[in-house]
Amino acid sequence: MELIFPTVIIILGCIAFLLLLQWKNLRGPPCIRGWIPWIGAGFEFGKAPLEFIEKARIKYGPIFTVFAMGTRMTFVTEEEGINVFLKSKEVNFELAVQNPVYRTASIPKNIFFALHEKLYIMMKGKLGTFNLCQFAGQLTEELHEQLENLGTHGTIDLNNLVRHLLYPVSVNILFKKGLFPTNKRKIMEFHQYFQVYDEGFEHGSQMPECLLRNWSKSKRWLLAFFEKNIPDIKTYKSEKDNSMTLMQDLLNVIETETNEESPNYGLLLLWASLSNAVPIAFWTLGFVLSHPNIHRTIMEGISSVFGTAGEVTSYLQTL
Template sequence: MPNVSPLYHVLSSLLALFALFQPRNPNSPPCISGWIPWLGAAFQFGKAPLEFIEQARVKYGPIFTVFALGNRFTFVTEEEGIEAFFTSKDTDFEQAVQQTVQRTTSVPAEIFYRNHSRLYSMMKGKMGTSSLYLFAGTLCQELHEHMDCLGTAGTENLCDLIRSVMYPATVNILFGKGVCPTNKGDIKEFEEHFQKYDEGFEYGSQMPEYFMSLANLLEVSYPGNLAAFPWKTTLLQHLLDDLHGKHLAPNYALLLLWASQANAIPVAFWTLAFILSHPSVYKNIMADIGSVFGKAGKENIEISEDDLKKLLLIKWCTLEAIRLRSPGAITKKVVNPIKIQAFTIPAGDMLMLSPYWVHRNPKYFPDPETFRPDRWKEANLEKNAFLDGFVAFGGGKHQCPGRWLAIMEVHMLVVLFLYKYEFILLDPVPKESLLHLVGTQQPVGACRVQYKLRQ
C-alpha cells in the first residue's frame, strides 16, 4: 500500500475546515457550528439541551440552525415558523423518524414507509374519542386488580408506584392478557431495560437483547384470550392484521409496547406529583370525587366515561402537567427549500420545534411557569380542542393517535388512586432549573410518597 503524504492530510484538514466555515448563504438562518468538523455543537447542545435552545433563541432570534454530528437542525420558535412546521408540504414527518425507527426496532425503510400511513390511520380510529368507551370498563378493572397488589400501606418512589399499576393494565388492554409478562418481578426487569432503551430512543438506541427475547412471547396465535374484550380483538391484533411484512410483527409489537409506556407513565407521574404538591388543588379534587362517588374508601368503584366528564379538574391537572413537562423537541425533515420569515431553510435540514418552550410563551399561557390547572377552563374540551399554543401531541395530520386513550388512562388512574389511598408527598417536586438542564419529560430524582388505604 503506498504511503500517504503529509500534504494529503493537510489538504484534507483544510477542505474540512472550508466546509465548516465557508460563507453562510445570506438567506439562511444563523448557524451555531462549533469548532470541530462533523461534531459541531453536539457537545454544548447535549450537555443541557433546553438551556441551549433558549439561550440560542435569545442570542440569534426566533429561527436558528445548530450543526451537530454532521446534521443541520433548524429550530423555529415563533408563530410563523410553528405554523410552517405543522402545515407545510415541504416538510415530512416519516423521513424525519425513519432512521430512528430502523435503528431502534430494525424495521427497514421500505417496510416502514409502506406501513406507516395505514397503521397510523388504523390506530387513530381505534383509539379515537368515539372508541374510548370500548376501553373504559376493562381499563377500570385492570387498574383495580393491580392496585390491590399494593397492600394497605407503604412508602414508594412515586414513579415506581405508578408503573407497577399502569404498565400491566395498559399492556393487558392493548395486547390481551397473557401476551406480555406482568408479574412484579417481570415488571421490575422490564423497567430496568425499558428505561435505558427509552432514554436513548431518539438517539437511535439499539434494542436490548431482553426485548428480543420478549419478542418471542409476542409471536402468539390469535385470537387468544379475548373474552374480556367486547370488541373481540385487541389493538395488537388490528396492528398484525394491517401489517405489511408479517415477519416483522414482533418488532412492531415492541414499538407499540414502547409507545404505550414512554409518555403515559411520565404524564401520570407529573399529574399526581403536581396535585400532591398543591394542597388546595388536592382538596378540591377530593371534594369532586366525593360528589360523584360518595365518601372515598377502599370499595372498588366502577368508572365510566360520563363519570370522568364530571371530574374535569383532574383532566385539567393532566393537561397542565403535560404542558409543563412536554418533550424538549419534535422534528420533521425539510424535503424542499422552505421560506420562513426572511430565511430559506434548505432541503435536508431537520426542522425542529420545542413544545417545552412553546408552552412557556406568555402570549398563550400567562404566568407560564406556574401550575395553573384552571387555565384549561378556556379550552373547549367537549369538542376535543386544546388551548391555542398547546403542541404536546404534535399538530396537523400527525398528532399522536393515542392521545385521547392516554389522557383517559391517566385520568382514571388518578381518580382511583386518590379515591382508594391517602397520599403524603415526602420529597419536593424537582425544581424547574434542573429540568431546564436535563431536557426531558421523564421523572427526575427521587419523589417518594407514603400511601395508606382509606378507611
C-alpha cells in the same frame, strides 16, 4: 517548481472548500463540526448529550446544527421555532420519521412507508370515540387491579408509582391480558430496560447505536421480548367479549400487506403509549397532591358520582 505547483493547487482547493462550507453555514443555523472528519462532535455529544445541547444553546442560540458520525442534526429549542417548523408546507411527516423509526425500532424504511397510512387509519378507528368507552372500562379495571396489588400501607416515589401502575396496564390492554410479567425480578427487568429505552429515545432516533451502548442493549431486549410473545398475542382471546387487542389488529394489517410478523411495531406501540402518558400522569398527580384545595375538590366530585371508597370498589367489580 513541478512539485510546488500541485501543492499550491491542493492548498487552494482546500481553502475554497472551507470557504464554501462557511458560505453554506451563512444560509443556515450555526454548525458545530468538531475537528475530526466524519466523527465531528460525536465524542463530545455522545459523552453527555443533554449537557452538550444546553451549552450549544447558550453559545449559539435556540437553533443550531451538530455534525456527528456523518450526520447533521439540527436542534430547535424554542416553542416559536418548533411551531414554524411543524406548520411548514415543506414538512412531510412520513419522510421525516423514516430514519428515526428505523433507528429506534429497526423497521425498514420501505416497510414503514408502505404500511403507515393503513396502520394510521386502523388505529384511528380502533381508538375512535365509539371505542373509547370500552377502553375506559378496561383501563379502570386494570388500574384497580394494580392498586389492589400495592396494598394500603407503605411509601413509594411518585414517578416509580406511576410507572409501576401504567406499565402493566398498558401492556395488558394493548397487547394481551397477562402479558406483563408478574415475577418481581422480571418486573424490575422490564422497568429497567424500558426506562433506559424511553429516556434515550430521542438520542437513539438520531445517533448510531455504537454511541449509546446501554440504550442499544435495552432496545434489543425489548425487541426479543415481543418476538418471543408474538405467537401468544396472535392467539389471545378476551374472556369477556372476544374483542381483539390493538396489537392484534395491527399484526393483521402487517401480515396482510407483508406476509410477515413484526415485533418491531410492538416496541413502537409500547413506546407511543407510554412516552407521554407517564410524565403527564406524574405531573398531574404532583400538581393535585401539592394543592390540597384542588385535591379536596376532585375527591368530592368523585364521591358525588361514585360514592364512598367502598361503593367505588363495588362499582368497579361490576364492570
